[in-house]
Structure formats: structure tokens, C-alpha cells
Amino acid sequence: MSNKAARNLFIFICIFFFAIFIALSADTLSQIDKRAPEITDEVNAGKMVWHKYDCIGCHTIFGTGSYFAPDLTKITDKKPKDYLKKFLMDPRGVNPRAAMPKLGINSTEADNLITFFQWVAKVDTNGWPPKPILATAAEVGGAALTPGQSLYQSLGCVNCHMLNGIGGTTGPELTHVASRHDRAWLQGHLKDPKAYVPGSAMPDFKQLSDQQANDLTDYMASLK
């Protein structure tokens, strides 16, 4: 191949593949808004908060960002809104071991940011992030669970609390929770956490029936 032919091939490749790329991009841009909920003013204000505090300097969103702190794509599916708001405004007030500093996010900013996260969580991301294979398998194929264990899983307690090495780190670990608190405390705390732990970011579970609250407390009380 002569030098001129090689050069012309390079130019042809550039033009040809750019043309395809632009055509695909045009098609993608026409579909993007259909794959996501409507963008309200609050969502946009929340996105601006995200940029203002350079959140992407530590976190990722859609898996893109800085790998220093958790991915936030589905954060509103995992954590209750009240918890998120408290944490955003004062991370170490909620969890003394949190790596995140207090940035000065105010109440409105926190609300908007959470609305933005709710928008992000509803975007069609082709199934990302996938559900962890092993945790999913354990839920489906595990041995018969007690009513309390089923509730523990269905209420999503695992998202914040660690139990036998599995679960979140934002709430206290529950592996030996019954050695710290008695049954009455556990049951009362479940219905009204703030009455037992001032400033607690845990949502209350008043919606549980007495039977359910009993079952869950039985399970907690067994964790010695």
C-alpha cells in the first residue's frame, strides 16, 4: 500500500465512522427522554446541588464517577427518604463512622437532591446495577424462614444493618443486638426509634401489625 493510499484510507475511515456515530447519536437522543421520567424543576435543582458539591468527586452515578464512595443510582430504592435527608445534612450525626464530611447542604438542597436521586433511580439503565447473584439466590432458595426473618428481608432492614457480615453499614450492626437491648426495648424502638435514640435517622415501623412487630422482635431478640 502506498503512503497516499494509507492516508486516504485513514480519512475515509474517519468520515465513514463519524457519520455512523452521528446517526446513532441522533437516534439515541430521540429516545433518551422516553427512557426516563419527566424532569421537574426540583429534579433540575437537585442536579445542580449534585454539581455544586462536586458529589461525583467521591461517588458514582450510573456507575460513572470516582469510586471512593457508594454508587447512588438506586439509592432511593435502598434507603428511606428521611434517613437520606438527615445523612446529607449531617452524615456523622447519623453515622459517626461515615467518611462523608458535613458539606453544609441545607434542607431545600437535600430535598431537591433526593428528588433528583428518585429521578435517576427510575431511568431505564438496561438492567444496571444487577441484583447480586448470591444474595438473590439465598433469598429464593434458602431454607424455610421464620416469619421474623421474612419480615427482616421484605422490609429491607439489610440495606442499612449488618447481620453476620451481610448488610449495610449505615445503621448499627445487629448480629448481637439482643445482648445490648432487651425485648421491650427492641419492640418499642421498632415502633418509634426517636423515642429511644434521640436524633435517630431510622424510619418508624408503625405500619406493622402487632403480630408482625412481635415476629420481628422475636427474631431480633434471638440475636445474642
Next chain:
Amino acid sequence: MSIKYESQKIAQYFYTFAVVLFLVQVLVGLIAAVQFMRPDIFILNFNIVKTLHINALVVWLLVGMMGATYYVIPEESETELWSLPLAKMQFWATVIAITAVVLGYIWQGLDPQANKLIAGTLALNEGRKYIEAPRWADFLIVVSVLLFLLNCFMTVMKTRKWTGIQGTLLTGLTFLAVMYLPGMVYFKSMVRDQFFWWWVVHLWVEGAWEIIAGALLAFMLMKVTDVKREVVEKWMYIEVGLVMFTGILGTGHHYYWIGTPSYWLWIGGVFSSLEPVPLLVMVWDAFRTTRETRVVDNKPGLYYTVSHAIFNFVGAGLWGVIHTLPQVNKWTHGTQITTAHGHLAFYGAYVLLVLSMIYVTLPAIRGVKSFNHSRALQSFWWMTISMVFIVLVTTGAGMVQVYMERLMGLDYVAVKTTYNLWFWILRAIFGVGFLIGVAIFVIDFFKLGREPLTVAKVATERA
């Protein structure tokens, strides 16, 4: 070795600024590495330290490439630069703009509320990775790059000697300038935001920058060996042609999970799997050329040039391809595997590229025939061995993270603080090794050709 045109000396201004920023980049990088274990150890939070780390990287590489281009263009055009005062002015404008941006980041780090919304844009930090620079700085950067390109094109037009190398180099640089623009638009949708963000980031590092790397590699091979121009230029066209063939649609590997349609899964998968091919051709090209030419005076120049080709392939190519298929990427996306790939790719493809351009051209700029090679080789081994280990331990951390967090469902923070702790410790230790390498390089940069050579050293180098 000496320069043919006086105006080529301007390259040294840019190299000096690049070298200083390189040192800053690695210093803050080391702080960031320690913050993985102790987040509160420094006055600035991780996000700002990280922003400084990656911005210093991008800027010093760009500034280094600008310097290299100012060296290459007069030589290829066989004439003095169109306007030396313009080049100097552009240099100082760049230094001032970059310094202002850095001070802005630090200010925001000390007082997050200072990053205020003014006229619809954030005053100090746009909060978008790599392109954090605020809008006012974007305009200054664009002006600086336009002046730079104008100076280069006018120089070429003086003699109209469009050699393949400078034609390709300027194509890459123009492409680079154009691809900065999509980063200067605000999008309400986070999906659109990331879609166009990748136009800047991917089409820079896997498009424009690789074209520049191909052109500079060809130039350096001509300089350190006596290979014929026709041969290097032909292979250069083939390499950059393959880069564009695989790289443009390879952008698709960033469009798997950000809210874009699913056809990108197979387009991105197919084309990005081919991305190592042109990089492998570059390695073969570098080895073939140097093997055919045994007489090499500038050994550091040769070392850096060949290792640039090798680590471009290993870091950008192999470490990229291992997690580029959607079936794999679904689990590895956004983990420390990406960090490992990023570090080796930038080191191999661009850090070694700019350093090799410095070692190939600096002796001529300083007007010395031979120079003490020992520091150049010492720094090379300190940096390269340290970086390889940084990448291996980060890959280890990534594998643990993928298994425990993504497959088993353990909490992100639990994996990071408990199971990956040793990887962070090792990474920081190798980070110190890298810093030692950089320190030796910086000393060498300032001393090269400026200290008397002993007779014994001249004799060993000739042997």
C-alpha cells in the same frame, strides 16, 4: 544534537509547566491514596484532592503535547514558528488560567458554599469529572487552544510542507479542540449530561489523543533511529486509521448503563473489543523499527518511546478489553477495575508519551550532544515498576469488590473499609515509589545538559 530553528525552544516553557504539574498531580494522588484509609487526613476532602489529581493530569499532558507540537511543527515545516510572541503569550495565558482554576478548586474545598451559581453556571467547579473547570475558564481554554492552533497552521502555511506527521498531528489537535465544546453545554437530564460528557472524555483519550500519540510516536521513531520517513508515516496512517475504526464506535462501551438504548451493548462490545488492535500494531511498529536500527545515541529517548508503545497496549488495550464486554462490564462497571485501567492507560498512553517527547527533544533544545543517562533510566524504572504494582493491587481490590459487593451483595463501605484495606495500604506504598521516580525525573529535567559530563561517563555511554 541541536535544534534547527530557534523558535523550537518555546517547547521548553511548556515542558517546564508540565513537569511541575506532574509533580503536583502525583503528590495529591498520594494524599488521595491515603484518604482511602483515613478520609480526614488532609485539609481538603477527597473530592477536591481527586479533582486536583485528574485535572493536573489532563492539563500537564495537554501542555506537554502543546510543547511537543511547537517543537515538531517548525522542524517538519522547515521554518521558524509563525509568531514566537504569540506562542509566549499563549503560554502565559494558559499558566494564569490554570492557576486561577486550581485556586478556585482549593477555595471550594475550604468553603463548599463558595461554589455559587452565577448566571446559570457554577463559579468555581462545574462538578463534572475531568471537566470540572468552570465555564469562564472553558472560554479561556478555548481561546488559548485556538491561538495555539492558529500559530501552528500559519507556520505550516509559510512553507506548505504538509508532511504526514504534522498533518496527522494537527488533525488530532483540531479534533481535540472541537471535542472540548460538547462539555460546555448544560443539560437538565443526567443521561444527556453523561452522553455528551463521554464525547469529550472518550473521544479525547481514545480518539484525538491517540491520533496525536500516533503522530508523535512516528516523529520520535524517526529521531531516535534512522528509519525512513516513508515507512514510519505509512504505519502511522494505518495505526491512526485503525484507532478511528475501533475508537469512534467504541464510545458505545460507555453507553451500556447510563440510560441509553440497548443497541449500544453490542455496538460498544464489538468495536471496543477491537480497540487493542491498533495499539498492538504500534508496539510491533516500535520494535520492528528499533530492531532494524541498532545505532541509538539517545537511550532514554528510546526506552521511553518503546515503553510508551508497550504500556499503551497493556494499559489502554488489555486492561480495557478485560472488562469491556457488556456481559462482564455489568458486574465490573464503576469498580476499582476501572481505576486500575485508568491508571495504567494514562501512564502508558500519555504520561510516557510526553516524557519520551521530552527526552527525545530536550537534549537538542539544551544544545547538548550527550547527557547523563543514569537518572532518566532510574526514574523510568521507579515509575514503571511502581505503576505496575499500583495497577495490580488496584485490580486485586477491584476483583474483591466485584465478588463481594456485586456478586455476594455485601455493602460497599464494608468491602472498602474491611476487605480491601490491605490493597489500599499497598497502593499507598507503591505510590511513594512512584513519587520517588517522579522526583528523580524532575531533578533530571532541570539538570539535563546543564552539568558537566565526566570523561568516564561519556566513555560508558559510548560503549
